[in-house]
Structures are given as C-alpha cells and as structure tokens.
Amino acid sequence: MKVKIINFQTEAEVVVIHPEKDDPSSFRSNLATLRSDFKQRLVRVIKAPLVAENELGLGDKLAKTMGVVDGNDIVLTGRKKPQALPVIMKKYDHKKWTSDDMRIIVDDINNGNLSDLEMAAFTLTMQYESLDTDETEHLTKAFTIHGETIEFNEPVYDKHSIGGIPGNKVSLLIVPIIAAAGLLIPKTSSRAITSPSGTADTFEVLANVKFSAEEIQEIAPKTRGMLVWGGQLNLAPVDSEIITRVERPLSLDPESVIIASILSKKLSTGVKHMVLDMPTGAETKMPSRKQAQDLSMLFVEIGRRVGIQIECAITYADQIVGHSAGPALEAREALNTLMGNGPRSVLEKSVELSGILFEMAGIAQRGQGAVMAMEIVQSGKALTKFREIIGAQGGDPNVTPESIEVGKYQSVFKAPKDGYIAYISNNQLKSIAAALGCPADKKSGVILHRKIGEFVKEGDVIMELFASREGALDHAIQIATTKSPFRQEGMVLERIGSGSIDLGRKLIADE
Amino acid sequence: MKVKIINFQTEAEVVVIHPEKDDPSSFRSNLATLRSDFKQRLVRVIKAPLVAENELGLGDKLAKTMGVVDGNDIVLTGRKKPQALPVIMKKYDHKKWTSDDMRIIVDDINNGNLSDLEMAAFTLTMQYESLDTDETEHLTKAFTIHGETIEFNEPVYDKHSIGGIPGNKVSLLIVPIIAAAGLLIPKTSSRAITSPSGTADTFEVLANVKFSAEEIQEIAPKTRGMLVWGGQLNLAPVDSEIITRVERPLSLDPESVIIASILSKKLSTGVKHMVLDMPTGAETKMPSRKQAQDLSMLFVEIGRRVGIQIECAITYADQIVGHSAGPALEAREALNTLMGNGPRSVLEKSVELSGILFEMAGIAQRGQGAVMAMEIVQSGKALTKFREIIGAQGGDPNVTPESIEVGKYQSVFKAPKDGYIAYISNNQLKSIAAALGCPADKKSGVILHRKIGEFVKEGDVIMELFASREGALDHAIQIATTKSPFRQEGMVLERIGSGSIDLGRKLIADE
Structure with missing residues (x-):
C-alpha cells in the first residue's frame, strides 16, 4: 500500500x-x-x-x-503470534530460559512484535521468578545483539552508579581524575528520571553532552575522558522498551533487568573495568546493606562471565552527597570541589571510587588508589583535565563557579529551634527539587547548608531554594514544611571486588 | 461534549x-x-x-x-490512576490482599478502569503468588458484588464440571434425573471455547437456551430443571474481563480465578448444594490425581465459607465420555442413553454424580444415591422429565434420536491392523472436531466406535467424521492421521466431600 x-x-x-x-x-x-x-x-x-x-x-x-x-x-x-510467547510461557511451569530463549524474546521486543500484555507477562515473570545467574547472563548478552557499538583500541574504564541518591555529582570529578592519570574513560550517563539531576543534566550546564558514536571515538582518545548523554546513542536499546512500557507504569524493577541493562550498554561501549557505586541507605533503591551485597556479588559474577571486571562500592546514602541538588548548583559544587573549595563528602567519595579504578588498572597498589587520586586533585591536574574536557565538548574551559547561573527566585529556610540534625529525607528533598523545576529547569535546585549530626541553633540557615519561576518557588515552599541536613563521614562503607571479595574491610574515613 | x-x-x-x-x-x-x-x-x-x-x-x-x-x-x-494499582503492587512485596483490597481491584475492573497492562499485573500476580484460602474467599465475594442475581424461595441444586474432557454430555441426563426427584436444578452452562461442544451448545440442538433471569425464575419452579446458557445472563461478570483480556491471550489459568469464577456465579443463582465434576486424566486440565485432590479441597473449603455445600467427584477422563463429540451427535447420544440405548460410561457417570446430589439432599442414604438415580432412569421418569424440559424451553418434546440432523459429509476410519486400543488423545480428538466445524456448526462432530482397552481387527470401523461442508471434512481427514478408542469402567474414581472428606473411598464400578 x-x-x-x-x-x-x-x-x-x-x-x-x-x-x-x-x-x-x-x-x-x-x-x-x-x-x-x-x-x-x-x-x-x-x-x-x-x-x-x-x-x-x-x-x-x-x-x-x-x-x-x-x-x-x-x-x-x-499479526503473527510472536515466537516469544510460548517461550515466555515456559516460566509458568518454573522452567529455565536458555540463551536461545532469551534471544527469541529480545528479538521480538526489538522488532516491535510484543503487545503490552506480552511485555507485561515477560517483565512480571522476572519480578516473581527471579532469574538465576545463567539466565541473567543470557539476558545481558541478548541485549547487546541490538543497537550501536563504540569501539576503541584500548581498554575502557568506567564508573557507574545504580542511582537513587540526590546530589551524586561525583562523576564530574571521577572522569577528570581517571583521565588525568591517562586511563580512557568516555563515560556515558543518563538524564534524571525522578532525581533532581542526572550526570548528563549536570554536565550539560557546562558543555554539550550530545555526541555521535563517531565523535566519541574521535574525541575521547585525545582527552582520555568524556561526559556524554547515553540516551542520544542507540546502545543496547531493548531495555528501554521494557522500562518505558512496563516497568515504569507498573513500578516494577526486576534485578535481572537492572543488571542486564547496565552491563549490555557497557559491553556496547567496550568497557573492560568498572567501579560500580551502590548508594545504600534509607529512602534509596538499596535500603539494606544485605540487599546491596547480594546485588553486588551478582554484578561481579555476571561481569566476569561477559568480560567486564567489576568492583562494587557500597556507599553511604542516608543523605545527599555534598550540599546541592539541581543541575546548575551541582555543576557549581563539582567545580568548586575540584578547585579545593568543595564539601568533604563529594571529594572523598570521588577520590575513593577513582582509587578503586586505579587499583583495578594496576597503576596503584591495593589501598593506595585513593591517595593517588587525592594527589591528582590537590595538584590541580584534575581541574585542568576537567577544563580540557569542557572545552573539547564545546563548553567554556574558563568557567568559574560564580559564572554558573542559578534561579533568581530564592527562599531561605531557618532552623525553628536548637538541636542536632538526626535525619534527612531523600524523598522529601526530591519532591521539593521537582517542584522547583528539576531537572528540566537547569537553574532550579536546593542547597542543604547543614547535614545529619550537625548541631544547629534556632534561626541558622539550613536550606536555600532556587527557581526560575515564582510559581515554582511558591509551590516548593508549600511542600517544604519539614526539612533537615546531616552527618559527614567517609562515604565508602564497604568494597566488594572480583577475585578477592573482602566484605569485612571498611573504608570509613575520619570526619 | x-x-x-x-x-x-x-x-x-x-x-x-x-x-x-x-x-x-x-x-x-x-x-x-x-x-x-x-x-x-x-x-x-x-x-x-x-x-x-x-x-x-x-x-x-x-x-x-x-x-x-x-x-x-x-x-x-x-485518566485517574486507578486505586487498584497500588493495591496490586502490594503483592510485589508478598503481602496479602484483604477483602477491601479485592473489592477495590474488582470494582476497578468492573468500571473499566484498568489498562491491559494493569490487568496483566493482577492476573500474573495470581499465577505466580498463589492466593491463600482467605484471599480466594475475598475474590469470590468481590466477584458477586457486580451483576445480576436469580432468586428462588427454595434451595438450588447444581452440577458443574471444570471441563477439559470432550464428549461430557452428562448434564443433559443429570438435570432431568435430579428434577424428576423433585429437587430444583435450574442449571446454567457455558458454550465451548476449545472443546467440541459445551452443554449449552449441545442442549441448543434440542431447545432454546437463552432465557432472562425473570423467565428462569418463572419456568424452573414448574419443571424443577432447566438447561440454559449462562453467557446470556449477566452473572458475576467481572471474571470474563480477566479471562478474555488476559488469561486467554497469555494462556494463563490461575486456580483462584477458576474457583472464584465458578462459585461467584453459583452464589448469584442461589445455589446451595453442588456436585463438582473434576475430569482427571492425560491431556485434560487436571493431569494428576494429586492436583485434582488439592483443587477439590480448596473448592470444598471456599464453598463452605461462602455458603455452598460442595462435593467434588474426581472422574476418569483419559478418554472421551461416551462415543460422540459435537453438538448434534452428543444431544443424540444423551437422548439415546435416557431411552436405554446409550453407552455405559455416559449412564454411569450421570447416575453416580446424580446420586451424590441425592445423598447431599438427604433423600438417599450415603451409598444409595446412585441406585436411586439409576431407578429414575430405568423407570423412564428421567426421559419424561427431559422431554418436559425440552418442551418448556420451546423445543419439540417428541424429538427422536433419528430426527436429530447430523452433517451430510461423512467419512469412516478403519483400523489399519489388529490390536488393543491403548490410548486416545483428547487433544487430537479436539483438533479434528474443530476442523469439522465444532462447536459453531451443530451438525459437525466425531463418533469414536472403539475405546481404550478394546481389541480391534484390521478393517474394523473405529471412527466416523461428520461435517456440513466438504472443505471442513477434507481438512479434518487431513488432520486425522492417528486415532484411537478406549476402556470403559466406572467413571468416578474418588469422591471428596465437605465435612467427611473421604479420600480413601473408591467408587470404581465394575466393567
């Protein structure tokens, strides 16, 4: 026709x-x-x-x-009855999916052959009948069959976070630290869905984040590091069908899809060594340490099977990393930290995660990676590299923290009485940020001036809100009836690695 | 607008x-x-x-x-986010659904508030997280809130089959047997979905099966028995949304929906005492005896909780009941059996299930119900009642087996060699019947002249096919490459009742 x-x-x-x-x-x-x-x-x-x-x-x-x-x-x-349907139905009888089965299902999703109903059957099946390690490996590999790939002539390093904690701007520091040491880290990131700002949203305040596979292949080997938006690329795209059409409407998040989504995209970009940030704490995706440990071990094992060396860092996430949430505010805080004026939590988390990568690469001895990373920051090399990357990605390499514009409608919140800060709600913070306009409105956001464990006096400023529209500010003020800040400590609580899994080792830095 | x-x-x-x-x-x-x-x-x-x-x-x-x-x-x-969605999602954390939860979900289904995706989440959840007895009770009760009800001033008796076996025309005998004894049995039945003929399809060959609730309330107390199509009525209709929109496309059949579907409709028609036929055998819904026993006990218990006394009869279903499959052929066989010229399996199964109802009603002593039912058939009272019901439902009360028209395109299959019949495939039989035109074409169908265990000689007629269209016959002949008949024995293998569950007792009749 x-x-x-x-x-x-x-x-x-x-x-x-x-x-x-x-x-x-x-x-x-x-x-x-x-x-x-x-x-x-x-x-x-x-x-x-x-x-x-x-x-x-x-x-x-x-x-x-x-x-x-x-x-x-x-x-x-x-419509021909999709081949995937009888394969999906195997699970009603608790049978295992083979690698061929996974390929059939993923092909049918990729070809737009599955109805909403059939997609729901597939996804809910994974929610209730957790996939075993073999099946998760098959799913990961099946995801990589479709979509674009980016290739380099050398091993690619990567840092990834499973998300769930606001203010986690550490990728903006880790990429230049790693790149400054000469390792290749062309990092793709996502935009925020429910959080105030994703890494791609934040770095976009400073430079362009939309690049083609060819451009990345050309720029990254020179700068050694990039910060680009992965959504622009078509990397192992099948998971997004599952996430958009089923997981989000039904609030599902099966573990096997989390693992396969992340690792298939890493495979498509040539990643060989990865440190995985697992923020763990109240009101995050990983409320319990045990859950984070189990997922970590699964990641390490699936990584091993598909050829990616992974070390997971279970990180402290009972409260925001640093003080700011929102694209412009976070970009400013990251830059300030590289310039030596940032919060200790941002610096420490960045340095410790970078250190793990240095140890994996064999350029630092076990236990010495963080020291090396700290030297790269303190010497100014990380800042220089950061400015180089901004320039290479079309931004102003001479940007100053003050030149980063924030919302002109602002409001200050003060402590209503004396007392220690005992708790900060991540969800409450996210709601306020969303009301202010995050992540779409780059200039909107929140600064928490105090954090858990700090003693504040009545009238001390504890929080500032920023918005570009007066209505958004009013709405956020309305929501912000209860707030709070929090305790600073070393951010890495535990480290789980391939080979020598060392559950007992604590990396809690001194205050 | x-x-x-x-x-x-x-x-x-x-x-x-x-x-x-x-x-x-x-x-x-x-x-x-x-x-x-x-x-x-x-x-x-x-x-x-x-x-x-x-x-x-x-x-x-x-x-x-x-x-x-x-x-x-x-x-x-x-669209407002349906109230049912968070309730459905409770199950992701393995929580129980309360009676209020079930009402919320069922109300949203009834009001057309759930998308396909949400309906799939509900149904797949029941597939994987089997509902417990309380939840199944809640689901049954929630189903009864919507739809029409039929009321009588006296207790209603009923016979129901969970289906899955071709040729199960026994309701056409049981209703007149029960009614002839003076008990009220205004039986609603379904049409066939995948089987050659449902009770409503079969009886429609002899009389009208479409009646309103008012008409049933008027006719049934006079004749004591009716055979009507339930689909015409709007009895506890919510299950049909679930079945049509999710269960059928995804080949799901969660037990809790089976129980709640059946019992809610019974509650809506005032049923107080019911014998439940559980055909059990190869290539049926219940391949194993254990499965049938478990489901039986659940039916008995849920029945007790909602006020229906149930006895389940696990019946032999490794092969067709009687010899014929297809509406007209089955109507003819039922009439022949009431006239004393039918197969022993049809007579015995009808008499035994009727006997259970007589014992439940207290009009026969335990163990004597089948004797009483057999007397009603042999005395001709059941036949007289059958003709009375046909007449009351607008059919010809003087119908003869010969006057029931069957398809004029016919084909005979003969045994290719000497030997015992060891097996008959229910599924194969169903495919042939479907190709012939069952259940839509009333005159189409299959007669199996021999059954499992019989010795046949090469050239003996073992099967006859009937169709109204030559193309359908040709298609069916093509499919019919392998066929077989089978052993006759007492059809009730076991009986599980409310109060005195008597798993050990066998009711296997002599050959």
Whole structure:
C-alpha cells in the first residue's frame, strides 16, 4: 500500500484503511503488523473513509517512527503470534530460559512484535521468578545483539552508579581524575528520571553532552575522558522498551533487568573495568546493606562471565552527597570541589571510587588508589583535565563557579529551634527539587547548608531554594514544611571486588 | 461534549476530538476515561478534523457499548490512576490482599478502569503468588458484588464440571434425573471455547437456551430443571474481563480465578448444594490425581465459607465420555442413553454424580444415591422429565434420536491392523472436531466406535467424521492421521466431600 499522511495526532499507534478493505488485525487484540523498509511496529487498525483503497493512513508521528513519507510503500499484515510467547510461557511451569530463549524474546521486543500484555507477562515473570545467574547472563548478552557499538583500541574504564541518591555529582570529578592519570574513560550517563539531576543534566550546564558514536571515538582518545548523554546513542536499546512500557507504569524493577541493562550498554561501549557505586541507605533503591551485597556479588559474577571486571562500592546514602541538588548548583559544587573549595563528602567519595579504578588498572597498589587520586586533585591536574574536557565538548574551559547561573527566585529556610540534625529525607528533598523545576529547569535546585549530626541553633540557615519561576518557588515552599541536613563521614562503607571479595574491610574515613 | 457517530470501524476503543482541543489522555498510555450515563471505559484519543470542537467522535461499536446516540452528552476526562494499582503492587512485596483490597481491584475492573497492562499485573500476580484460602474467599465475594442475581424461595441444586474432557454430555441426563426427584436444578452452562461442544451448545440442538433471569425464575419452579446458557445472563461478570483480556491471550489459568469464577456465579443463582465434576486424566486440565485432590479441597473449603455445600467427584477422563463429540451427535447420544440405548460410561457417570446430589439432599442414604438415580432412569421418569424440559424451553418434546440432523459429509476410519486400543488423545480428538466445524456448526462432530482397552481387527470401523461442508471434512481427514478408542469402567474414581472428606473411598464400578 501507499503511505498517506493524514491529520491524525495521537500517542496511540493507529493506521487507517479504507472501509471496504479487509482488516488484517487480530480479532481479540486489534493489532496488526506495520512494516516499512526501516521499521516494524504493532499498530491498531481503523476503517474510515479518509484514504483510498490502495492507501494506508498514518499520522505524522507514526510516519516519522516508520521513516516514511507520502507515497512510500508500506505493508500491513495480520499479526503473527510472536515466537516469544510460548517461550515466555515456559516460566509458568518454573522452567529455565536458555540463551536461545532469551534471544527469541529480545528479538521480538526489538522488532516491535510484543503487545503490552506480552511485555507485561515477560517483565512480571522476572519480578516473581527471579532469574538465576545463567539466565541473567543470557539476558545481558541478548541485549547487546541490538543497537550501536563504540569501539576503541584500548581498554575502557568506567564508573557507574545504580542511582537513587540526590546530589551524586561525583562523576564530574571521577572522569577528570581517571583521565588525568591517562586511563580512557568516555563515560556515558543518563538524564534524571525522578532525581533532581542526572550526570548528563549536570554536565550539560557546562558543555554539550550530545555526541555521535563517531565523535566519541574521535574525541575521547585525545582527552582520555568524556561526559556524554547515553540516551542520544542507540546502545543496547531493548531495555528501554521494557522500562518505558512496563516497568515504569507498573513500578516494577526486576534485578535481572537492572543488571542486564547496565552491563549490555557497557559491553556496547567496550568497557573492560568498572567501579560500580551502590548508594545504600534509607529512602534509596538499596535500603539494606544485605540487599546491596547480594546485588553486588551478582554484578561481579555476571561481569566476569561477559568480560567486564567489576568492583562494587557500597556507599553511604542516608543523605545527599555534598550540599546541592539541581543541575546548575551541582555543576557549581563539582567545580568548586575540584578547585579545593568543595564539601568533604563529594571529594572523598570521588577520590575513593577513582582509587578503586586505579587499583583495578594496576597503576596503584591495593589501598593506595585513593591517595593517588587525592594527589591528582590537590595538584590541580584534575581541574585542568576537567577544563580540557569542557572545552573539547564545546563548553567554556574558563568557567568559574560564580559564572554558573542559578534561579533568581530564592527562599531561605531557618532552623525553628536548637538541636542536632538526626535525619534527612531523600524523598522529601526530591519532591521539593521537582517542584522547583528539576531537572528540566537547569537553574532550579536546593542547597542543604547543614547535614545529619550537625548541631544547629534556632534561626541558622539550613536550606536555600532556587527557581526560575515564582510559581515554582511558591509551590516548593508549600511542600517544604519539614526539612533537615546531616552527618559527614567517609562515604565508602564497604568494597566488594572480583577475585578477592573482602566484605569485612571498611573504608570509613575520619570526619 | 456531544456524541457524534462517525464512520469508524475498529475493535480498538478510540475517540476523536477536534485538533484544537486539549488531549486529556495520559502521555505514556494514551488512555483517557470516557463516561456516559450508563458506562465508563478507557479509550485512546485521536485528534482529527472529523468533529467540531464541542463534539466527540465515536464509532458505531463504541457508541453501542456506551449506550449513546448522536447528540447525547458524554464526558472525556484524564485518566485517574486507578486505586487498584497500588493495591496490586502490594503483592510485589508478598503481602496479602484483604477483602477491601479485592473489592477495590474488582470494582476497578468492573468500571473499566484498568489498562491491559494493569490487568496483566493482577492476573500474573495470581499465577505466580498463589492466593491463600482467605484471599480466594475475598475474590469470590468481590466477584458477586457486580451483576445480576436469580432468586428462588427454595434451595438450588447444581452440577458443574471444570471441563477439559470432550464428549461430557452428562448434564443433559443429570438435570432431568435430579428434577424428576423433585429437587430444583435450574442449571446454567457455558458454550465451548476449545472443546467440541459445551452443554449449552449441545442442549441448543434440542431447545432454546437463552432465557432472562425473570423467565428462569418463572419456568424452573414448574419443571424443577432447566438447561440454559449462562453467557446470556449477566452473572458475576467481572471474571470474563480477566479471562478474555488476559488469561486467554497469555494462556494463563490461575486456580483462584477458576474457583472464584465458578462459585461467584453459583452464589448469584442461589445455589446451595453442588456436585463438582473434576475430569482427571492425560491431556485434560487436571493431569494428576494429586492436583485434582488439592483443587477439590480448596473448592470444598471456599464453598463452605461462602455458603455452598460442595462435593467434588474426581472422574476418569483419559478418554472421551461416551462415543460422540459435537453438538448434534452428543444431544443424540444423551437422548439415546435416557431411552436405554446409550453407552455405559455416559449412564454411569450421570447416575453416580446424580446420586451424590441425592445423598447431599438427604433423600438417599450415603451409598444409595446412585441406585436411586439409576431407578429414575430405568423407570423412564428421567426421559419424561427431559422431554418436559425440552418442551418448556420451546423445543419439540417428541424429538427422536433419528430426527436429530447430523452433517451430510461423512467419512469412516478403519483400523489399519489388529490390536488393543491403548490410548486416545483428547487433544487430537479436539483438533479434528474443530476442523469439522465444532462447536459453531451443530451438525459437525466425531463418533469414536472403539475405546481404550478394546481389541480391534484390521478393517474394523473405529471412527466416523461428520461435517456440513466438504472443505471442513477434507481438512479434518487431513488432520486425522492417528486415532484411537478406549476402556470403559466406572467413571468416578474418588469422591471428596465437605465435612467427611473421604479420600480413601473408591467408587470404581465394575466393567
């Protein structure tokens, strides 16, 4: 049939056929398969006198997805029962998925062959019948079959965080520290979903974060480090279908998908050695140490099987890292820290995670990596490298903390009485930041002036809010009825590595 | 807004708004809530210049569902997150559903508030996290809140089969046997989904099976028995949403839904005493005796809690009951059996299940029910009652087996060699019957002339096929490459009752 673009605006993927044509969609699900030269999607079929018999009506948006314009050839056929369905159903009888099974399922997801219902069956199955180590390995490998790859002629180092803690701007320090030592760390990051700012959101305040695979392959070997937005690239993209279509609407987050999502993207970018930050604490993804340990060991083992050396750092996350949350405020705090004026928690966490990578690379002895990283910061080499990376990514290498603009609508919160800060709610902080406009409004955010364990006197400033719109500030002030700051200590509580897993070792720095 | 019926034919539930109007549907799911005076549905929204700004475009089919015509008022609003969603999500943490939780979920299903994804989350949760007895009781009770009820001034008796075995025409005998003894048995039945014929399909060959609740309340007390199609009534209808939208497409069949579906409909029709047929054997829903025993005990217990006395009969189902499969052939065989010319398996199973009901009613001593039922058949009272019921339901009370028309395209299969019949595949039989046209084509079907354990000689007729269309017969012949018949024995293997559960007692009749 010939494509006819019609005035149809909708999120739903529907096509229009002439009323006299046979509707090929299945009776129950009303889904049919639409196929262009570029793409295949499941669509719903409507008969309406808006097109001729040889035409198929598509809205703008769907036409764009399919990569077609008016008059192009396009094929609409009855939906074949996806091969993945009987494979998914094996799990009803508690059978294991083989590597072939995983490939079949992931291929069908990639080809747009699964309905919402079938995607839900796959994902809920993983929620209830946890995958074993073999199956998680198969899932990881199946994810890597699709999408772009970025290749380098040398081993790639990486730092990744499973997220869940606000204010975690340490990647902005770790990348220049690692790169300054000569290791290659072209780090891809995500944008924030529920947190005040993702690494990509924060670094975008200082430089461009959107680069093609070719550009990264060209720039990174020179600067040794980059901070780019991974969403722009098409790295092992199948997980995003699962996350967007099922996990988010149903608040699901099966462990096997977490592991496979992360590691498949690392495989696609040539990562060989990775330190994995596991923020653990109240109101985070990992409330208990035990949970973080179990997930760490699984990561280490799956990493080993797919060829990535991983060490996990279970980090303190009962409260914000540093003092600021929000893109501009966090960029400013990261820069300040590299310049020697930042909070101890940001510096320590960055240095300790960098140190683990140095030890993995064999350029520092076990126990000496953090010392080496600290020297790189204190000598100014990390700052120089940071400015070089900003420049290479199209930003102003001479940026100063003061020149980073923040929201002009501001409000100060004071302690209502004397007393120690005993607790800070991560979720409360996130709600306030979201109300202020984070992460979309770069200039919005929160500064917590005091943290857990500090003694404050009535009237001391404990929190400042920043917004670009007065209404957003008012809304945030309304939400901010209870606040609090918190205790500083060494951020790495425990380290779990490949080979010598050393659960007992504590890396708690002195105050 | 005002309804405007537009030329839109689709199974999908979509509405059209003017391109300048705000689309109230949610960004991710594209669903909005459509509300008329009668009904509420989730719909997808399309913007197209097919309606004016104050109009909402609906296809014929959706307009009918909503009970609206051109110019009626109708409301389209943003979809509120269903209350049921957080309740469903409780199960991710293995929590129990309370009776209030179940009501919230079932109400949201009934009100058309759940997306396919959310329905799948609910159903898959029950598949993986089996509900306990309390939760199954809550689900059963929640199902009964919605839909029609049929009331009588006296206790209602009932026979139900969980299905899965072809040729199970015994309800056509049991209803007249029970009614002839004066007990009230206004039996509702379903149509076949995958089997050659459901009780409603079979009895429809002889009489009308579509009656309103009022008609049943009027006719049944006079005849004491009826055989009607339950699908016509609106009895505890919520299960059908779950079954049609999720269970069937995903081949799921969680036990708790089986129990709640059956018992809620029984509660809605005033059933107080029920014998439950659990066909158990190779290629049935219950392949193992243990499984059937466990499900039986759960049925008995949930029945006790909701006020229905249940006895379960685990029945032999390694092969077809009687010799025929298909509506007309089964109606003919049932009539023949009541006239004294039927297969022993049909007679025995009918008499034994009827006997259990007589014992439950206290009109026969324990162990004597089947004798009483056999007397009712042999005296001709059951036949007289059967003809009376046929007449009361608008059929010909003088119908003869020969006058029941069967398909004129027929084919005979002969044994290819001498030997005992060792096995008959229920699934193979069902495929042949489906190819012949069952259950839609009443005249189509299969007769198995020999059954498991019989010795046949090369050239003996073992199977006959009947179809109304030559193409269907050809197709069925093609499928029928292997066939077989089977051993006759007393059909009830075991009986599990309320109060005195008597697992040891066997009711295997002599050959």
